[in-house]
Amino acid sequence: xxxxxxxxxxxxxxxxxxxxxxxxxxxxxxxxxxxxxxxxxxxxxxxxxxxxxxxxxxxxxxxxxxxxxxxxxxxxxxxxxxxxxxxxxxxxxxxxxxxxxxxxxxxxxxxxxxxxxxxxxxxxxxxxxxxxxxxxxxxxxxxxxxxxxxxxxxxxxxxxxxxxxxxxxxxxxxxxxxxxxxxxxxxxxxxxxxxxxxxxxxxxxxxxxxxxxxxxxxxxxxxxxxxxxxxxxxxxxxxxxxxxxxxxxxxxxxxxxxxxxxxxxxxxxxxxxxxxxxxxxxxxxxxxxxxxxxxxxxxxxxxxxxxxxxxxxxxxxxxxxxxxxxxxxxxxxxxxxxxxxxxxxxxxxxxxxxxxxxxxxxxxxxxxxxxxxxxxxxxxxxxxxxxxxxxxxxxxxxxxxxxx
Numbered sequence: 001x002x003x004x005x006x007x008x009x010x011x012x013x014x015x016x017x018x019x020x021x022x023x024x025x026x027x028x029x030x031x032x033x034x035x036x037x038x039x040x041x042x043x044x045x046x047x048x049x050x051x052x053x054x055x056x057x058x059x060x061x062x063x064x065x066x067x068x069x070x071x072x073x074x075x076x077x078x079x080x081x082x083x084x085x086x087x088x089x090x091x092x093x094x095x096x097x098x099x100x101x102x103x104x105x106x107x108x109x110x111x112x113x114x115x116x117x118x119x120x121x122x123x124x125x126x127x128x129x130x131x132x133x134x135x136x137x138x139x140x141x142x143x144x145x146x147x148x149x150x151x152x153x154x155x156x157x158x159x160x161x162x163x164x165x166x167x168x169x170x171x172x173x174x175x176x177x178x179x180x181x182x183x184x185x186x187x188x189x190x191x192x193x194x195x196x197x198x199x200x201x202x203x204x205x206x207x208x209x210x211x212x213x214x215x216x217x218x219x220x221x222x223x224x225x226x227x228x229x230x231x232x233x234x235x236x237x238x239x240x241x242x243x244x245x246x247x248x249x250x251x252x253x254x255x256x257x258x259x260x261x262x263x264x265x266x267x268x269x270x271x272x273x274x275x276x277x278x279x280x281x282x283x284x285x286x287x288x289x290x291x292x293x294x295x296x297x298x299x300x301x302x303x304x305x306x307x308x309x310x311x312x313x314x315x316x317x318x319x320x321x322x323x324x325x326x327x328x329x330x331x332x333x334x335x336x337x338x339x340x341x342x343x344x345x346x347x348x349x350x351x352x353x354x355x356x357x358x359x360x361x362x363x364x365x366x367x368x369x370x371x372x373x374x375x376x377x378x379x380x381x382x383x384x385x386x387x388x389x390x391x392x393x394x395x396x397x398x399x400x401x402x403x404x
Contacts, residue, residue: 145319
């Protein structure tokens with residue numbers, strides 16, 4: 001049976017869009033019909049690639065009557081504004097994480113979507129990854145008992161990739177707490193049931209030339225007594241992908257000799273303007289942009305198809321076993337033996353995002369990653385920043401449980 005296509009317009013043709021592009025271009029349930037970006041080279045490329053209408057602003061895109069869903073992939077500080085523009089025009093919305101920068105913005109976005117009777121879904125985040133969802137299914141089956149503890153850690157060179165100025169300003173959504181903790185918090189909330197009661201955290205800002213939080217450690221306590229420890233470094237020299245079989249965050253094998261490439265590339269920039277230019281050159285439509293390979297749905301598995309995406313090492317301690325989600329499946333460490341709950345390589349990366357979006361709009365199924373779920377994740381991230389600043393534990397009150 002042919003699925004109804006969702007007519008999608010994209011607000012923002014930067015890095016987030018390029019990561020979703022293989023999915024959006026190949027999934028038969030999506031048709032890219034329009035896009036908006038202030039960079040002319042990006043909109044020209046979109047028109048050539050998809051034959052879609054292009055605009056210089058998100059407001060113009062949202063007024064396009066043929067657009068049914070707006071994918072908001074603009075800078076973090078603009079998410080709330082652009083979601084509200086879309087919702088006011090009666091569009092469903094898929095917005096990148098973090099949902100917004102304040103809880104007040106989240107509340108306005110949720111209220112506007114409910115009033116307009118449109119769907120608001122927040123993603124991609126790595127809690128969409130199939131190995132994480134499979135681990136949650138194993139937990140919910142009940143055979144392993146309760147989740148007692150989760151340990152999550154990831155070490156990357158995130159802070160030394162080319163950035164726009166606002167990406168290094170915490171108040172504008174910069175730094176690793178807004179950009180990276182949103183993934184890690186979403187994962188552990190999904191695995192532990194969703195409701196965090198208290199947060200204690202410290203953050204590190206260790207490089208004066210990159211003036212934002214580049215590392216954190218946090219302890220999250222859940223309402224049922226489970227707890228999760230989170231560690232992330234964006235300054236790392238060690239590559240956390242070693243914990244995932246040498247597969248990168250996007251599920252692809254690491255390139256031999258690629259170690260240190262981010263820092264080497266950044267040394268080419270001697271000013272903020274040059275660093276911004278480095279980033280723009282690799283973005284969609286830029287001089288150095290390389291189009292991703294796209295596998296059409298239904299193709300057989302082959303050697304160059306990526307495995308599932310991941311966000312570093314995650315270990316879930318249950319009463320009767322430990323679970324370790326990996327790009328190739330879920331390892332189960334029981335009392336007497338270890339087993340691997342294997343997963344096939346995905347036909348398309350991030351297809352789970354479109355599954356949730358399409359099911360919610362076409363079939364009326366309530367999404368997991370809705371506005372209230374994403375607001376609860378943002379509340380944890382904001383509490384991490386506040387806890388580090390005030391050097392105390394922070395209690396939470398906007399949490400929601402995993403929907404079933």
